[in-house]
Amino acid sequence: MKRKDASLTGGAPRVLIASTAMLAFITFWQAAAVVLNDMGSSAFYAGAIAEHFIGKTAPWFILAIMVLSFAVRSLYIESCSMFVRGGVYRVVKEAMGSVLAKFSVSALMFDYILTGPISGVSAGLYLVGLINEVLVYFHSTVQLPVNGTAAFFAILVTIYFWWENIKGIPESSEKALKIMYITTVMVVLMLVWCVYTLAVRGGQIPPLPHLSNITYGSDALGWLKNTSLPYTIGLIGILIGLGHSVLAMSGEETMAQVYREIEHPKLKNLEKAGFVIFAYSLIFTAGVTFFAVMIIPDSVRGMFQDNLIGGLAMYLVGPLWARIAFRGFVAIVGTLMLAGAVNTSIVGSNGVLNRVSEDGILPQWFRHPQKKYGTTHRILNLVVILQILTIVLSRGDIFILGEAYAFGVMWSFATKGLAVLVLRYTHKGERDFRVPFNFKIAGIEIPVGLGLITLTLVALCMINLLTKQVATISGVAFTLIFFAIFSITERKTRKVATEHHELDQFNLEGSEDLTPERLGVRSGNVLVMVRNYNTLHNLAAVLDRVDPHKKDVVVLHMRFLQRTGGGEYQLTHDQLFSLNEQKLFTRALEIAEKRGKTIHLAVAAATDKWEAILRAAQSMQSSAVALGASPNTSVVEDARLAGLAWERLPDPKPQLALQFYYPTGQDQIFYLGPHAPHLTPKEIDLLHGIWLEFSNEVAPEEIHHHDVVHFALEELQHELTNSKREEVVARLRRHLQHIKDRRTPALR
Amino acid sequence: MRNKIGIGDSRAQSLNLADLQVVIPHRSPEQTRSALKYAASLAADLNVRLRLIDVHVVPYGIPLDAPTVSPKHLTRKIRQLAQESDLPISAEVIYARDWEQGFRRALAPGSLVLMAMKRSWWPTKDKRLAARLRQQGHQVIWVES
Numbered sequence: 001m002k003r004k005d006a007s008l009t010g011g012a013p014r015v016l017i018a019s020t021a022m023l024a025f026i027t028f029w030q031a032a033a034v035v036l037n038d039m040g041s042s043a044f045y046a047g048a049i050a051e052h053f054i055g056k057t058a059p060w061f062i063l064a065i066m067v068l069s070f071a072v073r074s075l076y077i078e079s080c081s082m083f084v085r086g087g088v089y090r091v092v093k094e095a096m097g098s099v100l101a102k103f104s105v106s107a108l109m110f111d112y113i114l115t116g117p118i119s120g121v122s123a124g125l126y127l128v129g130l131i132n133e134v135l136v137y138f139h140s141t142v143q144l145p146v147n148g149t150a151a152f153f154a155i156l157v158t159i160y161f162w163w164e165n166i167k168g169i170p171e172s173s174e175k176a177l178k179i180m181y182i183t184t185v186m187v188v189l190m191l192v193w194c195v196y197t198l199a200v201r202g203g204q205i206p207p208l209p210h211l212s213n214i215t216y217g218s219d220a221l222g223w224l225k226n227t228s229l230p231y232t233i234g235l236i237g238i239l240i241g242l243g244h245s246v247l248a249m250s251g252e253e254t255m256a257q258v259y260r261e262i263e264h265p266k267l268k269n270l271e272k273a274g275f276v277i278f279a280y281s282l283i284f285t286a287g288v289t290f291f292a293v294m295i296i297p298d299s300v301r302g303m304f305q306d307n308l309i310g311g312l313a314m315y316l317v318g319p320l321w322a323r324i325a326f327r328g329f330v331a332i333v334g335t336l337m338l339a340g341a342v343n344t345s346i347v348g349s350n351g352v353l354n355r356v357s358e359d360g361i362l363p364q365w366f367r368h369p370q371k372k373y374g375t376t377h378r379i380l381n382l383v384v385i386l387q388i389l390t391i392v393l394s395r396g397d398i399f400i401l402g403e404a405y406a407f408g409v410m411w412s413f414a415t416k417g418l419a420v421l422v423l424r425y426t427h428k429g430e431r432d433f434r435v436p437f438n439f440k441i442a443g444i445e446i447p448v449g450l451g452l453i454t455l456t457l458v459a460l461c462m463i464n465l466l467t468k469q470v471a472t473i474s475g476v477a478f479t480l481i482f483f484a485i486f487s488i489t490e491r492k493t494r495k496v497a498t499e500h501h502e503l504d505q506f507n508l509e510g511s512e513d514l515t516p517e518r519l520g521v522r523s524g525n526v527l528v529m530v531r532n533y534n535t536l537h538n539l540a541a542v543l544d545r546v547d548p549h550k551k552d553v554v555v556l557h558m559r560f561l562q563r564t565g566g567g568e569y570q571l572t573h574d575q576l577f578s579l580n581e582q583k584l585f586t587r588a589l590e591i592a593e594k595r596g597k598t599i600h601l602a603v604a605a606a607t608d609k610w611e612a613i614l615r616a617a618q619s620m621q622s623s624a625v626a627l628g629a630s631p632n633t634s635v636v637e638d639a640r641l642a643g644l645a646w647e648r649l650p651d652p653k654p655q656l657a658l659q660f661y662y663p664t665g666q667d668q669i670f671y672l673g674p675h676a677p678h679l680t681p682k683e684i685d686l687l688h689g690i691w692l693e694f695s696n697e698v699a700p701e702e703i704h705h706h707d708v709v710h711f712a713l714e715e716l717q718h719e720l721t722n723s724k725r726e727e728v729v730a731r732l733r734r735h736l737q738h739i740k741d742r743r744t745p746a747l748r
Numbered sequence: 749m750r751n752k753i754g755i756g757d758s759r760a761q762s763l764n765l766a767d768l769q770v771v772i773p774h775r776s777p778e779q780t781r782s783a784l785k786y787a788a789s790l791a792a793d794l795n796v797r798l799r800l801i802d803v804h805v806v807p808y809g810i811p812l813d814a815p816t817v818s819p820k821h822l823t824r825k826i827r828q829l830a831q832e833s834d835l836p837i838s839a840e841v842i843y844a845r846d847w848e849q850g851f852r853r854a855l856a857p858g859s860l861v862l863m864a865m866k867r868s869w870w871p872t873k874d875k876r877l878a879a880r881l882r883q884q885g886h887q888v889i890w891v892e893s
Binding site for chain 2: 254260516
């Protein structure tokens with residue numbers, strides 16, 4: 001740009017373009033795919049583990065857990081409506097303080113660490129099952145040791161993804177979608193084939209979950225083994241059954257992670273994604289478990305408890321080669337999905353530990369960047385060592401891993417539920433979403449729905465504590481060790497931790513001028529002026545109205561300088577982008593993220609308010625400037641000053657809409673430069689009446705409404721240039737006097 | 749050579765935005781070096797401004813603005829590559845969930861993109877990317893790396 005802006009230039013750098021991450025908002029389908037990649041992987045083992053512990057009634061419990069997952073979905077939506085970045089740690093910390101937050105994040109870490117081994121071992125079991133089946137098919141007497149080979153495979157997969165993460169080469173999120181396409185093909189094929197098999201052979205619905213029908217496995221009751229409670233009290237029996245089936249909803253926490261990136265309308269899309277996740281996992285996870293019990297004969301089903309879908313494939317109707325081929329397909333899909341879950345667990349653990357390290361509850365030592373790749377190798381090493389240790393200790397036993405995994409899953413859900421419940425009383429303000437069934441008694445809210453969900457989750461945690469000995473001992477030990485590390489570190493680092501760690505970090509790029517090209521926006525954008533992070537209602541109002549596909553939003557902060565000093569020294573980035581600007585832009589980003597819309601940030605130095613704003617709008621080729629109404633001056637006065645500044649702009653002067661927003665949400669618009677008038681309904685009626693009359697008169701000539709306007713204006717101009725001028729002006733005065741009381745204040 | 753790199757660097761201000769701008773996506777150091785070498789020959793008689801863009805993909809589960817790869821490391825890496833060339837270069841690191849999406853959003857409409865790719869008779873990933881960028885209205889030139 002050759003043109004220089006007097007108000008915006010003079011020192012260097014005078015304009016900073018602040019960019020944070022390239023947030024590209026995703027559709028609810030993509031969000032659902034990301035969550036399902038994590039959650040759907042549990043379908044490969046959850047049903048089998050449940051049946052191992054509670055027998056043939058397992059499908060009903062899996063079904064019940066899927067229904068519970070729908071309720072837990074509401075819990076996540078409510079917490080996301082309050083905190084855009086609302087993972088367990090953040091929500092629990094807000095609600096119940098840092099001690100419980102550290103406890104919940106320790107449980108979450110246990111969940112993440114266990115996700116890798118259980119997924120890797122499960123993938124290994126599917127592969128070993130297939131290989132052994134093929135060996136039998138070819139009459140070989142050789143059989144691979146199932147658990148040992150699965151454990152070996154899981155270690156290989158874990159090491160592979162450890163190295164990928166060390167190199168900092170993440171798997172593309174597009175792959176999540178592709179894996180879901182393949183999985184969907186497998187699910188549809190399996191459903192159709194299972195239904196056909198049942199139609200040909202018939203089958204029996206699994207026994208209903210009565211106490212008399214529940215057959216507890218030898219390791220299903222833990223410390224309750226020597227009591228009569230599981231056999232006599234129906235509720236306890238049901239809770240034990242559910243407790244052994246909770247793995248079916250593991251991975252739902254991912255919803256909180258993807259929420260930040262879901263496109264507008266954010267909450268509605270999260271609800272849709274939640275429903276897709278629910279429907280898909282209901283059909284897949286519960287469907288697999290039901291079909292397995294109905295199709296695989298009881299006498300052999302025990303052989304396939306470690307790779308249930310593979311076993312299901314072998315007992316469908318059809319030629320053996322087709323069944324083995326389908327089993328191969330199942331093994332490939334399972335390996336893809338479960339190996340993906342191994343990677344997700346490493347990435348997730350790394351993310352959580354990085355987050356808590358930033359928060360000062362894990363030593364900074366862990367965040368040391370790897371020399372060549374810059375990744376947090378110490379955290380990755382710790383995570384992977386713990387995962388490999390878990391695989392070795394479990395010796396590839398999926399049931400031990402499943403028990404332990406359930407501990408982490410349930411406690412992170414339960415603490416989240418408790419936190420959201422507490423927030424109902426500590427943060428009483430309006431939410432965009434509330435878990436349904438709320439009543440008020442004497443002005444006090446009774447959240448029945450939320451309370452019941454939380455109660456169920458806590459009850460399941462309690463029953464698991466009693467029935468899963470290995471999980472309780474290992475989970476409690478792991479959680480306490482992490483909790484202790486977090487607490488000691490926090491105490492040590494409290495003094496040196498900065499109070500501004502919650503603020504976003506921005507990449508700053510110096511520039512001489514503000515142009516659409518520099519900010520990567522289209523002309524016709526909306527320029528939103530921001531000043532105070534507590535009064536960003538103008539940005540919120542603009543984002544509520546603008547369609548980001550059609551118009552870009554540029555958020556500009558002017559750093560005003562004393563006129564005398566304006567051009568006398570150069571501002572450094574630090575001077576132009578201070579803590580105040582960081583807070584301001586962090587808040588602006590929060591508002592934009594909450595609405596799922598992208599904004600572009602810039603800060604510029606200026607001396608004169610209106611001149612700087614209008615010159616910025618001119619160089620940005622903006623179509624509108626949005627400001628907050630000043631409490632000190634009237635908007636009419638501000639508009640007048642803006643008009644004067646507009647006249648001083650260099651040619652060609654732009655047409656601009658000046659929009660003032662009040663905290664109440666009302667707005668007032670002024671137009672600068674030539675613009676199409678806003679016609680009232682009465683004026684449009686008048687125009688239409690004249691057009692109707694003329695169109696009859698001049699037919700068959702073509703005449704439009706704008707022709708009438710054009711003709712009338714030319715007639716008026718003609719009258720102004722001849723002797724009728726004074727008469728016209730007098731008539732105009734009378735007209736203005738007549739309509740004075742009817743003027744709409746919002747439009748000028 | 750002064751006024752070369754513009755990562756939060758005030759020296760970038762003296763670049764003339766009206767000049768020809770060529771965007772180079774950073775895929776690997778070898779490919780980037782090939783592209784920069786070609787750009788140097790292209791720029792002999794022209795006032796070319798180069799934008800070297802390194803899109804770093806951050807997986808879901810990790811906030812985009814807090815990647816686990818040290819931003820300083822990525823910046824230093826791209827800065828070192830940019831310094832190997834005598835041309836004025838504005839280098840940027842962009843964090844995105846998807847490489848192509850991040851790169852496309854960094855491009856201004858009708859950008860000129862210079863890609864280095866390996867010779868192949870097959871429609872490689874890079875060739876398909878070039879075709880998609882052309883469909884989006886950008887101009888793509890490629891050199892063999």
